[in-house]
Amino acid sequence: MKKHIIYSLILLAALFTAAISGCSKNLATGDYSVDHYSLVRSAVYTQRELINIGLNSEFQTGSQRQTLLLHSYCDLIDRRTIYAANQPQGCSQLQAKNRSCISQFHRCLKNCQLRSQDCRRCEQPAIACSSEELM
Numbered sequence: 001m002k003k004h005i006i007y008s009l010i011l012l013a014a015l016f017t018a019a020i021s022g023c024s025k026n027l028a029t030g031d032y033s034v035d036h037y038s039l040v041r042s043a044v045y046t047q048r049e050l051i052n053i054g055l056n057s058e059f060q061t062g063s064q065r066q067t068l069l070l071h072s073y074c075d076l077i078d079r080r081t082i083y084a085a086n087q088p089q090g091c092s093q094l095q096a097k098n099r100s101c102i103s104q105f106h107r108c109l110k111n112c113q114l115r116s117q118d119c120r121r122c123e124q125p126a127i128a129c130s131s132e133e134l135m
């Protein structure tokens with residue numbers, strides 16, 4: 001009976017240690033957490049703006065804005081907020097260090113009016129953040 005209790009305590013301690021080390025690893029990699037509501041709003045905004053860019057024949061491809069929206073789209077696919085059978089080629093360029101900038105972008109979109117130009121205010125800080133991360 002005592003062996004059973006000892007084995008249970010050892011197993012419980014091992015599980016607790018594994019859980020704690022897993023949490024500390026996630027905290028060390030940066031704050032990438034974004035609530036579901038923000039992700040859904042970001043998906044609506046990101047897809048709409050990418051469509052607008054695609055329909056605008058005068059838009060310069062490869063701009064910082066297009067890159068930001070593409071990275072947002074790729075991140076939303078990774079988070080399983082958007083389903084895409086095939087990821088765009090630019091998704092392979094999304095580096096882990098840019099994910100914190102994209103996460104901030106998603107969170108910013110939570111507080112803007114999607115049916116106006118208000119959400120554009122979230123783009124410039126995310127572009128600046130991504131530029132800083134690349135240096």
